[in-house]
Amino acid sequence: MAWGEETVMSNKVKFISRVLEKEVAFSKLCNEFNISRECGYKWLKRYREEGAKGLEEKSRKPHACPHKTSSIFEQKILEIRDKHPAWGARKIRAYLMRRNVIGLPNPSTITRILHRHQRIEEEKSIKHKAFIRFEHENPNQLWQMDFKGHFGMQFGRCHPLTLLDDHSRYALDVRACANEQALTVKEALINIFREYGLPERMTMDNGAPWSSMELHGALVKGVVIPI
Numbered sequence: 095m096a097w098g099e100e101t102v103m104s105n106k107v108k109f110i111s112r113v114l115e116k117e118v119a120f121s122k123l124c125n126e127f128n129i130s131r132e133c134g135y136k137w138l139k140r141y142r143e144e145g146a147k148g149l150e151e152k153s154r155k156p157h158a159c160p161h162k163t164s165s166i167f168e169q170k171i172l173e174i175r176d177k178h179p180a181w182g183a184r185k186i187r188a189y190l191m192r193r194n195v196i197g198l199p200n201p202s203t204i205t206r207i208l209h210r211h212q213r214i215e216e217e218k219s220i221k222h223k224a225f226i227r228f229e230h231e232n233p234n235q236l237w238q239m240d241f242k243g244h245f246g247m248q249f250g251r252c253h254p255l256t257l258l259d260d261h262s263r264y265a266l267d268v269r270a271c272a273n274e275q276a277l278t279v280k281e282a283l284i285n286i287f288r289e290y291g292l293p294e295r296m297t298m299d300n301g302a303p304w305s306s307m308e309l310h311g312a313l314v315k316g317v318v319i320p321i
Contacts, residue, residue, distance in 0.1 A: 106149040236260040
């Protein structure tokens with residue numbers, strides 16, 4: 095049975111009438127009207143509860159949108175942005191939170207509000223987009239090792255040694271070392287290799303700790319590749 099837009103209601107009425115006559119099996123009627131049994135039962139339920147009015151098409155528009163930001167919040171956000179044009183969504187939200195404003199939207203929603211009301215210039219927005227870095231597909235394919243400067247303490251100096259997995263960005267080790275000598279690095283790497291296994295490659299700068307022959311001889315050939 096073909097269903098045109100103008101006959102949807104009339105076909106629903108015909109279907110219910112045939113069902114109430116009980117002359118044809120319910121499943122056969124559903125096949126005849128080209129609808130599922132679930133749909134047929136839904137119509138019958140609505141008819142019994144509301145009469146013919148229950149067969150009318152119901153709006154699918156939600157009665158309320160919980161994700162829609164209230165106009166009051168939008169106005170506050172826009173006022174702050176106008177007063178501080180350099181502030182982004184996170185800073186605006188933090189500013190309102192410090193003033194005990196509750197029920198604030200998340201930063202991404204605030205950004206959309208600023209875009210919608212032309213408070214963000216597209217050209218400037220593109221310049222501030224986060225840098226997309228390239229990373230290896232799996233853990234242990236590449237480790238990054240570096241000394242992060244040094245600083246004085248009450249006795250001596252601290253040289254922080256860091257080792258990072260390129261894929262997961264997991265800090266395999268952050269170690270406070272007394273110096274930046276090859277032997278110090280060797281001892282740290284032996285412990286790390288025992289805990290996490292060997293990486294396919296390692297990358298570091300051309301500093302003295304990595305370039306010494308003593309360190310090279312202590313590591314598995316082909317594993318450490320200074321660049």
